[in-house]
Amino acid sequence: MTSAATPVPSTCDLCDAHRQSDGSDGFRVLPPGFHSYGGVPAFGGEVRTVRCFEDNTQVKAAVESPGRGCVLVVDGGASLRRALVGGNLAASAARNGWAGIVVNGCVRDAAELAAAQVGIRALGLVPMPTERRGEGQTGVAVLVQGVWVRPGDWLYADADGIVVSERAL
Numbered sequence: 451m452t453s454a455a456t457p458v459p460s461t462c463d464l465c466d467a468h469r470q471s472d473g474s475d476g477f478r479v480l481p482p483g484f485h486s487y488g489g490v491p492a493f494g495g496e497v498r499t500v501r502c503f504e505d506n507t508q509v510k511a512a513v514e515s516p517g518r519g520c521v522l523v524v525d526g527g528a529s530l531r532r533a534l535v536g537g538n539l540a541a542s543a544a545r546n547g548w549a550g551i552v553v554n555g556c557v558r559d560a561a562e563l564a565a566a567q568v569g570i571r572a573l574g575l576v577p578m579p580t581e582r583r584g585e586g587q588t589g590v591a592v593l594v595q596g597v598w599v600r601p602g603d604w605l606y607a608d609a610d611g612i613v614v615s616e617r618a619l
């Protein structure tokens with residue numbers, strides 16, 4: 451598996467190679483709108499997923515478990531009201547070997563995120579944390595900005611964007 455330290459293919463090169471893709475080959479591009487907040491600007495790895503809404507219980511559990519070079523994709527329903535990842539969870543993700551976290555939602559603690567050796571993408575920053583009520587699901591297909599992302603997919607992110615593939619590229 452790819453780890454944060456492994457060079458990742460450029461998303462532009464991947465898109466050049468898939469320029470005729472209609473999605474039927476399992477290659478997808480996430481729409482723009484994600485910003486980079488982590489200390490690792492480019493990352494890639496096999497996908498693990500969490501779906502939750504303004505409750506980061508399952509995100510915390512995931513980043514506190516071994517990441518094995520995977521990318522955690524968190525579908526937070528695009529909520530801009532609560533931060534699903536902050537400095538503590540980012541530090542846990544880095545410590546446990548996650549390559550990156552992509553949040554369809556918000557994050558907080560900008561300075562601490564930038565200091566964490568993990569890739570972090572999110573729609574924006576908001577200082578309000580979630581309330582943990584034990585809700586949320588892991589290991590489910592998630593719809594991120596209109597694009598399906600499934601556990602076992604591969605995700606690559608760099609300065610140009612984020613792409614997802616059914617297989618390692």
Ligand SMILES: O=C([O-])CC(=O)C(=O)O
Pocket residue numbers: 506533534535536537538539540558559579580
């Ligand atoms: O704990 C949270 O809910 C989010 C946060 O602020 C952190 O990860 O430091």
